Amino acid sequence: MVKRRKVWILGATSTIAHAYARVVSVQSVELLLVGRNVSVLNSNALDLKARGAEVEIELIDFVACCEPESELKKWVKKYGYPDEILIAYGTIGDHYRSLTNPNDAKVILDTNFNSVVLWCLAITECCLRDASLNLIVVSSVAGDRGRGSNFIYGSAKGGLNIFLEGLQHSKNLSLLNVVCVKPGFVKTPMNSERNTDGILWAKPEQIALDILNGTKKKNRTIYTPWFWWHIMMIIKSLPNIIFNKLKI
Amino acid sequence: MIKEKNLESWGRLYKLSHKFVEPTSQVSITEILLSYGKDEKLAIGSSLSYGDVGLNSNGLVVSTCNLDRVIQADWSSGIMRAEAGITFDQILNICVPRGWFLPVVPGTKFITLGGAVANDVHGKNHGVAGTFGCHIKKIGLAVPNGDVLEVSPYEKPDLFQATIAGLGLTGIILWVEFSLKKISSSLLEIQTLRMRSLEDYFRIQQESIEWEHTIAWVDCLAKGSGFGRGVYMRARHLQNTPISSHGRQRIRVPNKFPINLLNVNNSKIFNAMFWNWNLFSTSRISHYNKFFFPLDSIGSWNQLYGPLGFYQHQSVIPKHCSEKGIEELLKLTSNKAQGSFFAALKNFGSTISPGLMSFPMPGTTFGVDIPNTGKDSLQVLCQLGEVVELFGGRVYPAKDAVMQRSQFQKFYPEWQKVEKFRGNNFNSNFWRRVVGGG
Numbered sequence: 001m002v003k004r005r006k007v008w009i010l011g012a013t014s015t016i017a018h019a020y021a022r023v024v025s026v027q028s029v030e031l032l033l034v035g036r037n038v039s040v041l042n043s044n045a046l047d048l049k050a051r052g053a054e055v056e057i058e059l060i061d062f063v064a065c066c067e068p069e070s071e072l073k074k075w076v077k078k079y080g081y082p083d084e085i086l087i088a089y090g091t092i093g094d095h096y097r098s099l100t101n102p103n104d105a106k107v108i109l110d111t112n113f114n115s116v117v118l119w120c121l122a123i124t125e126c127c128l129r130d131a132s133l134n135l136i137v138v139s140s141v142a143g144d145r146g147r148g149s150n151f152i153y154g155s156a157k158g159g160l161n162i163f164l165e166g167l168q169h170s171k172n173l174s175l176l177n178v179v180c181v182k183p184g185f186v187k188t189p190m191n192s193e194r195n196t197d198g199i200l201w202a203k204p205e206q207i208a209l210d211i212l213n214g215t216k217k218k219n220r221t222i223y224t225p226w227f228w229w230h231i232m233m234i235i236k237s238l239p240n241i242i243f244n245k246l247k248i
Numbered sequence: 249m250i251k252e253k254n255l256e257s258w259g260r261l262y263k264l265s266h267k268f269v270e271p272t273s274q275v276s277i278t279e280i281l282l283s284y285g286k287d288e289k290l291a292i293g294s295s296l297s298y299g300d301v302g303l304n305s306n307g308l309v310v311s312t313c314n315l316d317r318v319i320q321a322d323w324s325s326g327i328m329r330a331e332a333g334i335t336f337d338q339i340l341n342i343c344v345p346r347g348w349f350l351p352v353v354p355g356t357k358f359i360t361l362g363g364a365v366a367n368d369v370h371g372k373n374h375g376v377a378g379t380f381g382c383h384i385k386k387i388g389l390a391v392p393n394g395d396v397l398e399v400s401p402y403e404k405p406d407l408f409q410a411t412i413a414g415l416g417l418t419g420i421i422l423w424v425e426f427s428l429k430k431i432s433s434s435l436l437e438i439q440t441l442r443m444r445s446l447e448d449y450f451r452i453q454q455e456s457i458e459w460e461h462t463i464a465w466v467d468c469l470a471k472g473s474g475f476g477r478g479v480y481m482r483a484r485h486l487q488n489t490p491i492s493s494h495g496r497q498r499i500r501v502p503n504k505f506p507i508n509l510l511n512v513n514n515s516k517i518f519n520a521m522f523w524n525w526n527l528f529s530t531s532r533i534s535h536y537n538k539f540f541f542p543l544d545s546i547g548s549w550n551q552l553y554g555p556l557g558f559y560q561h562q563s564v565i566p567k568h569c570s571e572k573g574i575e576e577l578l579k580l581t582s583n584k585a586q587g588s589f590f591a592a593l594k595n596f597g598s599t600i601s602p603g604l605m606s607f608p609m610p611g612t613t614f615g616v617d618i619p620n621t622g623k624d625s626l627q628v629l630c631q632l633g634e635v636v637e638l639f640g641g642r643v644y645p646a647k648d649a650v651m652q653r654s655q656f657q658k659f660y661p662e663w664q665k666v667e668k669f670r671g672n673n674f675n676s677n678f679w680r681r682v683v684g685g686g
Contacts, residue, residue, distance in 0.1 A: 039273070040273065043273070043317050046318065047317035051318065189272050199503075
């Protein structure tokens with residue numbers, strides 16, 4: 001009997017997360033979907049079961065949860081140690097409102113940085129055992145360089161990128177395979193107000209496949225789609241005197 | 249969140265700004281129906297209809313593409329229930345590895361399930377399987393007051409029949425329950441035979457009863473001794489071979505392709521090459537993806553017609569006068585030199601769809617792409633429609649851009665029953681053109 005891989009998805013209602021869950025469902029997997037919207041989680045679970053996965057659901061608000069370790073220990077006891085955890089929740093927020101409203105800025109920083117860091121640290125405490133664990137975290141190209149149009153979100157993701165680099169570098173966590181995923185423009189409900197028809201816009205399915213393939217190749221950082229590595233290399237290399245003239 | 253978006257039909261004849269919303273769940277759709285009660289709405293899927301059935305520039309367009317989940321699948325009986333925005337491409341990737349196939353597939357797998365119902369699509373096996381509507385068990389339909397009705401042959405059968413081939417005008421289809429077809433192979437045995445004339449087509453069609461899938465490419469531009477020549481293809485599933493689903497699309501024509509590569513002169517050359525390439529009858533084994541969906545391997549192939557776009561004429565001529573009617577249609581395209589490489593003949597059998605406005609009738613269907621060259625192409629399309637009307641056939645709304653009001657109402661006399669369910673809640677540019685109002 002084939003041993004099923006246990007894959008936990010934190011932020012399972014995200015479009016990228018569901019696309020990834022679909023992609024891994026064709027393998028033999030036990031999925032744990034974690035999020036706060038029970039009706040979307042249930043719909044997603046039915047979809048994934050039809051595709052061959054075994055699926056369980058846990059409800060949680062990641063930002064509001066004060067004790068991620070205690071939740072993780074409960075899940076480990078209930079479902080066993082995971083082989084892979086994908087963290088895919090986040091919020092882009094309203095950048096211009098956040099400039100004048102500190103509460104809005106706090107939501108962006110708490111959701112995208114503080115909460116994710118605390119959950120990652122709790123995972124290193126509770127979910128590691130003798131076998132290796134893939135910890136895949138969805139960050140963003142926005143974290144590669146601060147831009148005037150979204151630097152609050154960008155700084156949260158930038159800080160997250162450095163945290164994940166450190167986790168990867170940590171000698172104490174050799175069984176932890178940390179993967180930092182940096183999508184560019186993705187057609188998701190989070191971007192529904194924007195014009196998503198351009199050539200740079202990717203579908204969540206593309207991102208999911210890139211995560212699957214990149215993780216298999218043991219890449220530490222995955223720019224998805226691939227051309228964002230080149231775009232961000234140019235953006236990061238531009239001297240300030242030129243970069244500051246760009247309206248991006 | 250409503251935004252302005254330019255929508256284009258597959259034929260690229262229309263590029264119109266629309267009020268557009270992309271809900272992410274079935275609940276969001278019912279909320280939209282309640283919140284935007286005054287707007288005339290139209291649900292859309294993949295926007296692969298050639299004409300204006302999928303456009304609603306005077307109202308609100310509701311995209312179903314985010315509603316693409318499977319709700320339930322029974323792999324022992326082959327019954328699936330899925331949200332309307334799931335594509336045939338996604339369904340096949342799920343069901344083929346489990347030994348099931350869709351009972352009816354059109355020429356592309358990128359249509360949505362809701363679009364397949366709204367246009368009651370047919371395939372190359374109509375003689376055996378009828379239309380997709382013949383395999384539907386139940387539909388979950390969101391209606392203007394926000395309710396979700398389950399309609400079937402036994403529950404609200406009149407609304408069920410109006411919704412199949414109802415062009416999205418009776419409500420917003422949220423989910424569809426339908427039956428799949430059991431397969432034990434993803435491969436097909438395919439035979440190609442040379443047709444020297446139209447008579448050959450009808451003779452070979454009579455001899456192909458044991459083949460589930462049949463279609464003939466026809467040279468719609470050939471004249472003289474070559475008139476009606478073509479290549480007849482017939483196929484059937486193999487049994488008991490390893491099963492594999494299909495891969496991803498790898499090639500895409502860039503947007504705003506600047507020229508019409510498929511103009512009449514090039515098409516005459518392609519036609520001659522294809523005719524000569526198929527000198528002899530052949531037999532081969534092929535994966536289902538290549539036989540059913542040959543054009544899907546080239547993304548955005550419609551761009552090859554250039555910025556002016558193209559028309560598609562697809563009509564059916566009743567069985568008793570098929571030979572004469574198809575001959576007249578082909579005479580128009582070849583004499584006026586209006587057509588392209590893409591022209592095909594298919595057989596329609598006697599299975600009647602439950603859909604009130606379903607296109608097929610027993611007879612022969614002719615489909616042809618006609619590049620948009622302005623007045624000349626429009627004139628030929630109108631003349632094709634007149635020939636169809638003369639022979640008692642009808643034109644397919646999903647492909648149409650020129651049908652007149654009197655023609656549509658003659659082709660589809662049951663339109664008034666659909667109009668009753670439509671009320672003033674749903675509409676499309678096509679419906680305004682052929683029925684008026686809105």
